[in-house]
Amino acid sequence: GAVVSQHPSWVICKSGTSVKIECRSLDFQATTMFWYRQFPKQSLMLMATSNEGSKATYEQGVEKDKFLINHASLTLSTLTVTSAHPEDSSFYICSARDLASGDTDTQYFGPGTRLTVL
Amino acid sequence: GQNIDQPTEMTATEGAIVQINCTYQTSGFNGLFWYQQHAGEAPTFLSYNVLDGLEEKGRFSSFLSRSKGYSYLLLKELQMKDSASYLCAIMDSNYQLIWGAGTKLIIKP
Numbered sequence: 001g002a003v004v005s006q007h008p009s010w011v012i013c014k015s016g017t018s019v020k021i022e023c024r025s026l027d028f029q030a031t032t033m034f035w036y037r038q039f040p041k042q043s044l045m046l047m048a049t050s051n052e053g054s055k056a057t058y059e060q061g062v063e064k065d066k067f068l069i070n071h072a073s074l075t076l077s078t079l080t081v082t083s084a085h086p087e088d089s090s091f092y093i094c095s096a097r098d099l100a101s102g103d104t105d106t107q108y109f110g111p112g113t114r115l116t117v118l
Numbered sequence: 119g120q121n122i123d124q125p126t127e128m129t130a131t132e133g134a135i136v137q138i139n140c141t142y143q144t145s146g147f148n149g150l151f152w153y154q155q156h157a158g159e160a161p162t163f164l165s166y167n168v169l170d171g172l173e174e175k176g177r178f179s180s181f182l183s184r185s186k187g188y189s190y191l192l193l194k195e196l197q198m199k200d201s202a203s204y205l206c207a208i209m210d211s212n213y214q215l216i217w218g219a220g221t222k223l224i225i226k227p
Contacts, residue, residue, distance in 0.1 A: 044163075
């Protein structure tokens, strides 16, 4: 089946530093990847849609200069949290669509990255 | 290995009841989530079970049996708007989410 990985699984950083999170589709190609943020026992909040070879589309209220997204290849998208602050501490989840499947509805989710900013 | 199984697709009639099953084998267990996802939208949290038993929330209920590695989501009084994909996800011992492939629920009048 389609597998999506994220790296790192956990990251703890100091306030003011930047953190990069990777999202990879391991056995399929994904022109579109999604970045979500999850607060405890709450819905996933879509932050941005990442399109290979073009600029990401950010949801309203998400600062594009703070959450930098790069989708340089069909199997890799990165989210960089710049100048992280404690309020950025959260669980970040990515998902990807399988280009070859023709199914535009199904997303394959990654295991998540837990970010803690001290 | 880690594995979560749920049916790919189910069909039900408006006003009826449907049960979506989820079975799992994971390295550790820190809770099971059910999400609803309409096409083109972000998943919406439905329920979280960490202890055995049934949790009821309006028309939706979720059941968990940790010893059997089994959960189900029960939807009552089905409405057309319940047509969506339903995702089962387990948080493992490392607090990582393991996702099922989702069950596409089709509601017919």
